[in-house]
Amino acid sequence: MAPIPDQDPALGNTPEFSVSELSGAVKRMVEDQFGHVRVRGEIGRVSRPASGHVYLDLKDDRAVLSGVIWKGNATRLQTKPEQGLEVIATGRLTTFPGQSKYQIVIESIEPAGVGALMKLLEDRRKALAAEGLFDAGRKKPLPFLPKVIGVVTSPSGAVIRDILHRLRDRFPRHVLIWPTRVQGETAAAEVAAGIRGFNALEPGGAIPRPDLIIVARGGGSVEDLWPFNEEVVVRATADSAIPLISAVGHETDTTLIDFASDLRAPTPTAAAEHAVPVRADLLAQVMDLGTRQHRIISRRIEQARSDVRSLARALPKPERLLDMQRQRLDMAGEKLTTLKARGFERHRARLATLDARLSARSPAAQVTASRRQLDGLAQRLSRRRATATETARRALGPVAARLPDAITRQLNQAQTLFLQQSRLLETLSHKSVLERGFALALDASGRPIRSADAARAEGRFALEFAGADRVTVETVDSPPPERPAKRPAQKAASKQAPKRKAAKMQATGASGGKGQGELF
Numbered sequence: 001m002a003p004i005p006d007q008d009p010a011l012g013n014t015p016e017f018s019v020s021e022l023s024g025a026v027k028r029m030v031e032d033q034f035g036h037v038r039v040r041g042e043i044g045r046v047s048r049p050a051s052g053h054v055y056l057d058l059k060d061d062r063a064v065l066s067g068v069i070w071k072g073n074a075t076r077l078q079t080k081p082e083q084g085l086e087v088i089a090t091g092r093l094t095t096f097p098g099q100s101k102y103q104i105v106i107e108s109i110e111p112a113g114v115g116a117l118m119k120l121l122e123d124r125r126k127a128l129a130a131e132g133l134f135d136a137g138r139k140k141p142l143p144f145l146p147k148v149i150g151v152v153t154s155p156s157g158a159v160i161r162d163i164l165h166r167l168r169d170r171f172p173r174h175v176l177i178w179p180t181r182v183q184g185e186t187a188a189a190e191v192a193a194g195i196r197g198f199n200a201l202e203p204g205g206a207i208p209r210p211d212l213i214i215v216a217r218g219g220g221s222v223e224d225l226w227p228f229n230e231e232v233v234v235r236a237t238a239d240s241a242i243p244l245i246s247a248v249g250h251e252t253d254t255t256l257i258d259f260a261s262d263l264r265a266p267t268p269t270a271a272a273e274h275a276v277p278v279r280a281d282l283l284a285q286v287m288d289l290g291t292r293q294h295r296i297i298s299r300r301i302e303q304a305r306s307d308v309r310s311l312a313r314a315l316p317k318p319e320r321l322l323d324m325q326r327q328r329l330d331m332a333g334e335k336l337t338t339l340k341a342r343g344f345e346r347h348r349a350r351l352a353t354l355d356a357r358l359s360a361r362s363p364a365a366q367v368t369a370s371r372r373q374l375d376g377l378a379q380r381l382s383r384r385r386a387t388a389t390e391t392a393r394r395a396l397g398p399v400a401a402r403l404p405d406a407i408t409r410q411l412n413q414a415q416t417l418f419l420q421q422s423r424l425l426e427t428l429s430h431k432s433v434l435e436r437g438f439a440l441a442l443d444a445s446g447r448p449i450r451s452a453d454a455a456r457a458e459g460r461f462a463l464e465f466a467g468a469d470r471v472t473v474e475t476v477d478s479p480p481p482e483r484p485a486k487r488p489a490q491k492a493a494s495k496q497a498p499k500r501k502a503a504k505m506q507a508t509g510a511s512g513g514k515g516q517g518e519l520f
Contacts, residue, residue: 030094170273195244
């Protein structure tokens with residue numbers, strides 16, 4: 001390699017190289033020195049881009065060597081490279097000038113034994129699986145559209161931004177972040193505390209309880225992802241009452257939390273996609289279902305109309321269906337008229353019979369018959385009386401001739417005595433006095449009241465007038481009335497009349513009218 005011609009002599013004899021020349025020199029030296037090597041190590045990160053090449057890391061406890069398997073060799077390998085697998089890789093060392101790093105171009109791989117970490121991981125997986133923590137029956141279904149989503153991850157990484165961005169694009173939801181470390185010695189305890197903390201929230205509390213939990217972390221080596229293989233994280237995931245999605249590492253990374261979770265997502269972005277549906281897709285689906293429903297209903301209605309038209313053509317006309325019934329109705333009407341006339345005649349004849357029987361037993365007929373019987377009995381009685389009188393007259397003889405004159409005299413004497421007694425009774429009777437305008441005071445038992453004191457003591461008594469009319473009066477004490485002025489025609493006897501109390505009487509007749517007013 002020749003030095004640059006315009007080199008400054010003051011810089012000495014040290015040659016000057018360009019970056020490309022120096023990188024090429026290093027590349028030739030490494031390839032010449034290590035043209036064919038066999039390297040033993042544990043496979044760390046494995047990447048399979050779309051180009052078909054395979055990029056991986058070979059490592060031990062002190063160093064890491066990058067490796068690449070070109071597409072042609074990758075398809076012919078009998079042992080596929082997997083993370084954690086301890087292998088012996090055969091190839092050549094070379095450099096990558098674009099990044100100033102060296103790497104091994106692997107031509108073949110053969111297993112060299114299980115790595116220490118992978119053996120520990122496998123033993124732990126088998127022990128936890130034996131306890132049933134990974135059983136499919138423990139898996140809980142994810143909610144279709146959770147209202148609140150809890151995310152256990154680092155708040156400063158790109159993972160949370162990817163999740164929030166994907167949720168905002170698909171269907172915005174309320175997100176709670178439980179900040180934790182995702183790498184290091186305390187990461188496992190913090191992740192487990194985040195899972196248990198979300199489960200400890202009370203529904204309807206000040207902080208809403210998540211309907212879904214996402215545990216997320218970006219990609220990394222086995223050592224970087226080891227906190228998610230810890231038993232405390234696996235048990236917290238299995239005990240979670242809230243459905244949980246694990247999104248740890250890339251698609252090729254597998255940790256024990258993936259076995260215990262309800263769903264494993266290959267990436268945090270995929271976890272957000274599994275958590276919520278696409279709102280636009282749901283709207284489009286609803287609109288499509290509505291359109292399909294409208295079409296189906298319209299089609300069914302049209303089919304029903306077609307069926308009705310077909311049935312209508314097969315059915316006879318209503319007039320034809322009614323013709324037979326109309327004819328039967330006419331025949332029944334005629335028959336009913338005939339039966340009705342016969343029934344009327346039968347009932348009329350029966351009524352005539354009953355009328356004749358009733359007429360024979362009517363009260364008028366019975367009265368006529370009784371009158372006739374009485375007339376006959378009266379005639380028989382008259383004949384018997386005449387016969388008895390004639391017999392008595394013949395038997396009495398002369399005595400019977402004088403008997404009417406003696407009876408007549410006795411009747412006249414009795415009549416005269418009766419008239420005398422009647423006149424005396426009328427003379428002595430109080431009724432003649434009542435007819436002259438007086439009244440008779442009677443107590444409650446109907447006996448006459450003979451003094452004003454007795455009337456006042458009675459309080460309530462009756463007055464009987466002419467014609468046997470009676471009224472009831474009540475006594476009320478009142479001051480003596482004023483003496484009226486002297487009149488020329490007043491009798492002398494009235495001047496010496498003693499003073500007395502007037503009884504103001506209010507009377508009520510039998511008919512309920514007002515009384516006579518003041519009596520005195």
